[in-house]
Amino acid sequence: MTDYDDDRRWMERAISLAHLCPPSQSAFSVGAVIVDADGNEISNGYSRETDDHVHAEESALAKLSAGDPRLRGATIYSTLEPCTKRKSRPLACTQLILKAGPPRVVIAWREPDLLITNCTGVEDLRSHNVVVEELPEFAEAATVMNNHLLP
Numbered sequence: 465m466t467d468y469d470d471d472r473r474w475m476e477r478a479i480s481l482a483h484l485c486p487p488s489q490s491a492f493s494v495g496a497v498i499v500d501a502d503g504n505e506i507s508n509g510y511s512r513e514t515d516d517h518v519h520a521e522e523s524a525l526a527k528l529s530a531g532d533p534r535l536r537g538a539t540i541y542s543t544l545e546p547c548t549k550r551k552s553r554p555l556a557c558t559q560l561i562l563k564a565g566p567p568r569v570v571i572a573w574r575e576p577d578l579l580i581t582n583c584t585g586v587e588d589l590r591s592h593n594v595v596v597e598e599l600p601e602f603a604e605a606a607t608v609m610n611n612h613l614l615p
Contacts, residue, residue, distance in 0.1 A: 471570055474499055474541040475602050479572070481510040481520070482543045482609055488512065490579065493609040494544045496520035498528070498566070501537030517552035520544075525564050538566040543606035545574045546585040558585045561594070568595045572606035578613060 474497050481495030491511060498507040509523025518526075521542055528535065540546075546557035546569065561569060575583035586596050607614060 470499075470503060471541075471597070471599060472602075474505075474539070475543070475570065475572055475599055475606075477505070477508070478520075478541045478543050479602065479605050481508055482606065484513075485511045485609065487612070488516075489613070491517075492544055492575075492579065492613065494520035494542060496524045496540060496542045498524050498535070499539050499541065500534040506532075506534050506538065519547060519550075519557050521546055521557040522553070522560055525560055528564075532564075535564050535566050539568040539570060540566050541570045543572045543602075545571050545583055546589070547575065547580060548582075548584050548588055549580050551580075556585075558588045561589065562592050566594070568597070570597045570599060572599050572602035574598070576614070578615075 478495040478497045482493045485493035494511045496509050497505055500506045507524045507527045509520045511520050513523045521540060546561055548556050548558045550556045569589055589596050
């Protein structure tokens, strides 16, 4: 069982990455951290890190080689629910996570119906036996950099 203090520490790290995102009027600022089974950070990313359309989970996963065996025991910490629809890429973050194979995802808040409607990332991951944990106590800190987009 993962220790709650570790979850808190890694979510705080993901939130710090979200603050690095270049601002956007059409996309959320999100941070993501990938932690292996031994509790070591193996990758991280944030929205718009490498181009105007890259998402945080996508950026973090792209820094690892396909089939990296550490992913099979890893946890992805993301400040926002992984997307299930993309306007700019063929694969949504939920699909990328399922393809990469980490068994656990921890999020701070769910995608609101503002920019993309009906995000079902949590449900889709769970339906493929990925454990998804929500840390709603981090939602406010994870949305601060997105307040300009929220009603």
